[in-house]
Amino acid sequence: MSAQTNKESLIKIENMSLEYGESINSTLALKNINLEINKGEFICVLGPSGCGKSSLLKCIAGYVKPTSGRVLMQGKEVDGPDWHRGVVFQSPTLYPWMTVNENVEFGPKMRDLPKTEIKEIREFFLDEVNLSGFGENYTFELSGGMKQRVAIARVLANYPQVVLMDEPFGALDALTRENMQNLIRNIWKENNTTIFFITHDVDEALLLANRAVVMSKQPGEIIKIFNVDFTNQIFEKGSKEVIYNEDYFEVKNEIMDIIHSQID
Amino acid sequence: MALNKKKNNKQKEKPAANHPKVNRESEKNKKTKTEKALTFITWASIFLTWYIITKLGIFTPTLLPGPARVWMAFLRILENGYNGVPLWLHLGASFKRLFVALFFAIFTAVPLGLLSGYFDKVEAVIDSVVEFYRPLPPLAYYTLLVLWFGIDDTSKQILLFLAGFAPIYIACVSAVRKLNQDFVLSARSLGAAQKDVFFKIVLPASLPEIFTGIRTAFGVAYTTLVSSEMVAATSGIGWMVLDASNFLKSDVIFVGIIIMGITGVIIDAGLRFLERKIIFWKGHV
Ligand SMILES: Nc1ncnc2c1ncn2[C@@H]1O[C@H](COP(=O)(O)OP(=O)(O)O)[C@@H](O)[C@H]1O
Ligand SMILES: [Mg+2]
Numbered sequence: 369m370s371a372q373t374n375k376e377s378l379i380k381i382e383n384m385s386l387e388y389g390e391s392i393n394s395t396l397a398l399k400n401i402n403l404e405i406n407k408g409e410f411i412c413v414l415g416p417s418g419c420g421k422s423s424l425l426k427c428i429a430g431y432v433k434p435t436s437g438r439v440l441m442q443g444k445e446v447d448g449p450d451w452h453r454g455v456v457f458q459s460p461t462l463y464p465w466m467t468v469n470e471n472v473e474f475g476p477k478m479r480d481l482p483k484t485e486i487k488e489i490r491e492f493f494l495d496e497v498n499l500s501g502f503g504e505n506y507t508f509e510l511s512g513g514m515k516q517r518v519a520i521a522r523v524l525a526n527y528p529q530v531v532l533m534d535e536p537f538g539a540l541d542a543l544t545r546e547n548m549q550n551l552i553r554n555i556w557k558e559n560n561t562t563i564f565f566i567t568h569d570v571d572e573a574l575l576l577a578n579r580a581v582v583m584s585k586q587p588g589e590i591i592k593i594f595n596v597d598f599t600n601q602i603f604e605k606g607s608k609e610v611i612y613n614e615d616y617f618e619v620k621n622e623i624m625d626i627i628h629s630q631i632d
Numbered sequence: 633m634a635l636n637k638k639k640n641n642k643q644k645e646k647p648a649a650n651h652p653k654v655n656r657e658s659e660k661n662k663k664t665k666t667e668k669a670l671t672f673i674t675w676a677s678i679f680l681t682w683y684i685i686t687k688l689g690i691f692t693p694t695l696l697p698g699p700a701r702v703w704m705a706f707l708r709i710l711e712n713g714y715n716g717v718p719l720w721l722h723l724g725a726s727f728k729r730l731f732v733a734l735f736f737a738i739f740t741a742v743p744l745g746l747l748s749g750y751f752d753k754v755e756a757v758i759d760s761v762v763e764f765y766r767p768l769p770p771l772a773y774y775t776l777l778v779l780w781f782g783i784d785d786t787s788k789q790i791l792l793f794l795a796g797f798a799p800i801y802i803a804c805v806s807a808v809r810k811l812n813q814d815f816v817l818s819a820r821s822l823g824a825a826q827k828d829v830f831f832k833i834v835l836p837a838s839l840p841e842i843f844t845g846i847r848t849a850f851g852v853a854y855t856t857l858v859s860s861e862m863v864a865a866t867s868g869i870g871w872m873v874l875d876a877s878n879f880l881k882s883d884v885i886f887v888g889i890i891i892m893g894i895t896g897v898i899i900d901a902g903l904r905f906l907e908r909k910i911i912f913w914k915g916h917v
Pocket of ligand 2: 421422423534
């Protein structure tokens, strides 16, 4: 699989720490983070709530500046948000004054692509998230899962180098969540996208990731990184029966133990 | 892997044609039957009380004219005008002042207010000035404006402009302050430059509050208009009422006040209608 064979480094986080606020009232959110994201990887980040997962994503996205250390993208230091790093928020930030089509076209339009190309891209990614035919609807007419799919299509329409997702399925019901997990796995496989995905659900991480990063409680440090392959197995077999095998339980229990040791 | 290689086993959603449309208009403004009936009863009682008081003869008709007298006065003014000037010219004079002033107020207060909310330095320049003159009763500085710009429309339009500017400006500043920052961040991550963020995100997201500001401005400017016409004018609906009171024509005063009330309600209804059409997504942010 392409994800395994070429290990081209995309994002490199070096000795990064992040502190919110000034002196007395400051919170150390992240401590000494070192992480490399390679092209085509699906990285899931796990950790107790409040451990700094969102903060880590915001540093990569360029929304906040690390207090020390740095985030490099293809050798260049990240300085503010740009379209090479697409972001999907937990609650979709679709623009209600635009139709689904206009939302998906927003990125390509901002980059002044030719009209015909914008239309092709829009059609392609709406189809990719199974929403062809909904283009003329307004986003508030859609269900939660459909909204999140529009948000994903909108980000993909820019062909970003990496897609950063902050608990994107956290607000969805179990059934929708499972469909969304299959959808994002298929998109990742078909388009060879690089995905950085935050979740607090161990199963979700193991069903999607090829690397699962486990963080400590605040201040967030990386405790352990697991290389896993369940997502490829699920993709090939077309069902998630792998979760009933021994390897899966072993990894899951180890991660659970780490996280539980961090709470209390 | 090839970009457009698709899997066939994807389950497709049903296309939009079978999809139940939700009502795109805000439903908050729709009143139920009982509420409509209550409003109607309220007004019926007001008219009835008015009628009974005049029938009992507590006040002389010169002080409190009955509904019939007011109606007659209205028909008379409609036919012959007031002071030789047709009614629609009085109304036209008033509305011209109102709309010209509000047009300029909207087109200056909206950009300045949004910019103030966006850039602290712009706010530092404008905010204190607005905060200073906003609580002043407009008539307090109207006398100065009349001295400088004369008794004609210019002084009134500047007065109404100032009266309408403040509420719109303040609404815009607060709209930007309350803006969901994730809208801005997501737009930046989609490649939007500062300018695009301002026009494509900040401006539309602020529209609901801007509209509330405009409606408030209309209300403030309308009352200011009528008072200014009572202080210094030779035409307009406010002047008509003042002139009538000088000659104790209380039926004309009643006609004037009722016309002012009804036109105020009509203007606000028009603005609410526009709001529902333009900001159909209100409440879905
Ligand atoms: N803007 C902020 N200002 C101050 N403290 C913050 C801010 N954002 C997050 N924090 C703090 O940083 C820590 C990590 O938060 P966050 O990254 O949101 O964690 P997670 O996403 O893992 O739940 C928490 O203790 C939180 O209270
Ligand atoms: Mg979080």
